[in-house]
Amino acid sequence: MARIIDGKAISAQIRGEIAEKVAAFTAQHGFSPSLTVIIVGEDPASLVYVKNKHKACEQVGIKSDIIRLPADVSETELLSLIDKLNNDKGVNGILVQLPLPKHINEESVICRISPKKDVDAFGYENVGRILTGNFDFLPCTPAGVMELLHRSGISVTGKDCVVIGRSNIVGKPMAALLMHENGTVTVCHSKTADLRSHTSRADILVSSVGKAGFVTADMIKDGAVIIDVGINRLQDGKLTGDVDFEGCFEKASYITPVPGGVGPMTITMLLQNTLTAANKQI
Ligand code: NAP
Numbered sequence: 001m002a003r004i005i006d007g008k009a010i011s012a013q014i015r016g017e018i019a020e021k022v023a024a025f026t027a028q029h030g031f032s033p034s035l036t037v038i039i040v041g042e043d044p045a046s047l048v049y050v051k052n053k054h055k056a057c058e059q060v061g062i063k064s065d066i067i068r069l070p071a072d073v074s075e076t077e078l079l080s081l082i083d084k085l086n087n088d089k090g091v092n093g094i095l096v097q098l099p100l101p102k103h104i105n106e107e108s109v110i111c112r113i114s115p116k117k118d119v120d121a122f123g124y125e126n127v128g129r130i131l132t133g134n135f136d137f138l139p140c141t142p143a144g145v146m147e148l149l150h151r152s153g154i155s156v157t158g159k160d161c162v163v164i165g166r167s168n169i170v171g172k173p174m175a176a177l178l179m180h181e182n183g184t185v186t187v188c189h190s191k192t193a194d195l196r197s198h199t200s201r202a203d204i205l206v207s208s209v210g211k212a213g214f215v216t217a218d219m220i221k222d223g224a225v226i227i228d229v230g231i232n233r234l235q236d237g238k239l240t241g242d243v244d245f246e247g248c249f250e251k252a253s254y255i256t257p258v259p260g261g262v263g264p265m266t267i268t269m270l271l272q273n274t275l276t277a278a279n280k281q282i
Contacts, residue, residue, distance in 0.1 A: 002226070002252040003152075007144075010151050011264035018271050019060040025278060026061060033278030034063035035093040035119065035270075036085055040078065040104070041071035046097045053095070056267045062274055065091075075104045079112050086114040092278040093119035095270070116280060119273040122169065130173050133180050136280060137273045142174040144265025145206060145227050146181070152254060154204070154225055156181035162198050164188045164215070164242075165208035170229055174206055195219075207242040217247035226255040229262050 026032045035057055039050050050066055057064035069078065078096075085091045094117045100106050110118075115125035121137040129135040138146075149156065161183035165171035175185045186198050199205055199219045207215050208229035220226060230242030241258030249255055256262055 002249050002255040004249075005148050005152050005227075005254055005256045005261060007148060007256060007261040007264045010148060011144075011268045013151075014147065014265075014268050015056070015060055015271065018268070018275060021275055022061040025275065029282065031090070032061055032063045033092050033275050034065070034090060035095065035274045036065045036067060036091050037095045037097060038067045038069065038078070038081065039097045040069045040073055040100055043099070046099075050097050053267055053270060056271060057274070060271055062271060071101050073104075075108065078104060078109055082109065082112045086112075086117060089281075091117065092281055093117055093274040095120050117277055119270060119277055121173075121273070127168070127173075130176050136276055138177065138269070139169055139173045140266045140269035140273065141170050141208075141229060141262065142177050143269040143272075144262055145174060145229065146177050147265060147269070148227065148256065148262065149204075149225070154254060156183040156204065159183050159203035160201055161185045161204045161206070162188060162202035163206045163208070164195070164199070165206075165210075165229070167208065170208040174208065174229075178204070178206075209242045211242055212240045213244050214242040215248065216244045217251050220248055220251055222251055223253045224251070226252045227262065228256050228258050231258060231263060 022033060037050050037053055039046055054064045054066055085094050094113045096109055110122045111124050113123055115123055118126050119137060121139045126137055156178055161178040163171050163175050166187050166189045175187045178185045188195055188198050196219050200221055202221060202224055204225045205220060206227040210230050212232040226243055226248050228241035228243040232240050234240055239259050
């Protein structure tokens with residue numbers, strides 16, 4: 001039977017540590033670290049994410065501003081707003097909530113954010129730094145997974161690590177971080193032949209596919225560490241991950257639940273990145 005990695009508890013612990021560091025920063029410098037989030041349009045899920053980020057910032061003492069722009073804002077206007085924030089000494093972190101409307105090129109927008117303020121770490125410079133191992137910021141979800149492993153006493157060195165999913169925000173940086181910690185990493189995707197042959201030898205399996213019930217007990221190794229990044233909404237409205245939790249729970253050594261596993265760590269790592277940005281800009 002697996003031990004459940006309690007992302008909510010670990011996240012609360014880290015947020016407590018961040019709040020102490022933010023208080024010390026504020027006392028020393030006379031101002032608080034600050035994050036500005038830009039949201040374009042009225043996508044309901046994005047509005048919820050932005051609200052949650054704002055609340056989390058307030059809880060740890062980070063100053064949080066939200067700039068709301070209409071869905072028909074031009075790319076030029078958005079880029080000039082980012083230029084203004086890049087030059088504003090009172091702004092330490094900038095985040096543009098994705099997705100953006102179709103008429104705006106996401107890559108141009110993300111890469112316009114100063115690398116020193118790019119707290120999502122999605123811009124080219126930070127992506128390059130992640131690959132070389134010379135980084136200040138890590139993308140929040142993979143960074144959150146690494147924290148869950150560290151704080152659960154799980155070492156990556158020498159382990160067979162399999163990541164399912166190769167997105168820019170989860171799968172690719174996840175593979176880089178596991179490699180930096182001396183894991184032997186395989187990245188699987190929709191064109192992988194014989195997925196099971198890879199997953200069944202994984203000591204650490206990270207699933208970031210976005211399909212409920214995708215990873216079943218017969219696909220995993222006895223004693224594997226199972227990290228479920230997936231967030232899927234079922235027809236009854238409930239949230240679930242990619243992993244068949246009940247089945248894999250019996251066979252794994254550690255497992256993350258959904259909700260309450262990786263999810264709470266993502267915003268926590270954003271808070272961490274904002275504090276890091278503020279310290280680097282002093
Ligand atoms: P994404 O961009 O859609 O990527 C999904 C990946 O899964 C792709 O690389 C895709 O392969 C792969 N895939 C799809 N079907 C597959 C199959 N049959 N076999 C093997 N691989 C398959 O999604 P994402 O942004 O990485 O997010 C993945 C999941 O994580 C979603 O449920 C999302 O909601 C969740 N998520 C959670 C958090 C969090 O805070 N917990 C943060 C971000 C995302 P191809 O590349 O070949 O298409």
